[in-house]
Amino acid sequence: MLKLILILVVVVIAAILILASLKPKTFRVMRSAIIPATPDKIFPYINELHQWKSWSAWGKKDLNMQTTYSGPQSGKGAIYEWSGNKNVGSGKMEIIESIAPTLVVIKLDFITPFEGHNKSSFALQVVPEGTKVVWVMDGPMAFIPKIFSLFVDMDNMIGKDFEEGLEGLKVVSTG
Numbered sequence: 001m002l003k004l005i006l007i008l009v010v011v012v013i014a015a016i017l018i019l020a021s022l023k024p025k026t027f028r029v030m031r032s033a034i035i036p037a038t039p040d041k042i043f044p045y046i047n048e049l050h051q052w053k054s055w056s057a058w059g060k061k062d063l064n065m066q067t068t069y070s071g072p073q074s075g076k077g078a079i080y081e082w083s084g085n086k087n088v089g090s091g092k093m094e095i096i097e098s099i100a101p102t103l104v105v106i107k108l109d110f111i112t113p114f115e116g117h118n119k120s121s122f123a124l125q126v127v128p129e130g131t132k133v134v135w136v137m138d139g140p141m142a143f144i145p146k147i148f149s150l151f152v153d154m155d156n157m158i159g160k161d162f163e164e165g166l167e168g169l170k171v172v173s174t175g
Contacts, residue, residue, distance in 0.1 A: 020146040027145075028138040029155050031162035035170045036130035042173045043101035046122045048074035049093065055168030057161040061087040074098075089113045093120075108137065114145065133169065135162050 035042055045051045050069060053059045065084035071077040075098040083090040089112040097105035102124050110116040118139030125132045137158065141149070148154075 016147060016150060019150055020143060023141060023146040023149060025141055026138060027141045027149075027154060028136065029158045029162065030134065030136045031159055031166060032132055032134040033163075033166035033170060034127060034129045034132050035166075035173055037170075037173045039101035039124040039126060039131045042124060042131055042133060042169065043104075044074070045169055045172055046104045047078075047095065047098055047100065049078050049080035049095070051172075052080065055165060055172045057164035057168065058082075058084075058088050060164075061085070075100075086113060108139075116142075116145075133166060135166060137162075 045055060050073070053067075059065065062084035065082055065088055068081045070079045070081075071094070074095075076095055078095045079092065080094075081090075081092045082088060089110060091108065091110040091112075093109075094107045095104060096107045097103065104122045106120045108116075108118045108120050110118070116139060118137055120135070120137040123134045123136075125134070145154070
């Protein structure tokens with residue numbers, strides 16, 4: 001009986017490792033929202049990292065999160081570093097491209113709880129109802145996160161924070 005249990009455990013572990021190895025080498029999370037405001041009203045809230053506290057979902061997950069800013073106040077070269085509880089971890093964001101009022105691209109480096117190096121972007125496009133804001137994050141998918149993604153849907157997990165952030169962005173830019 002013990003031998004059968006051991007064989008079963010080995011088969012399950014092997015299956016998990018094989019399934020993880022078949023996962024894509026990259027990931028992409030994308031959410032969008034229509035905000036009834038012009039791009040020039042919305043853009044500063046994204047392009048000036050100090051403004052993120054007013055709308056980002058992550059600031060609400062740790063009210064005692066430590067943050068530091070460096071570089072210019074806004075736009076290319078602006079840097080935001082954070083260190084917080086287990087819900088936000090620690091890391092660094094740097095704006096690497098800024099085209100007012102339509103695009104912000106951010107280099108995103110997570111340190112804890114898992115190391116990760118991703119890119120995030122915000123594209124703003126005028127539509128009849130106001131502005132369509134598209135928030136994308138993509139990056140490489142290392143092996144351990146591939147295993148994790150077998151049990152937790154990363155798109156849903158991160159996507160919910162994007163949706164909450166876009167709703168917060170809507171509130172601050174139309175309020």
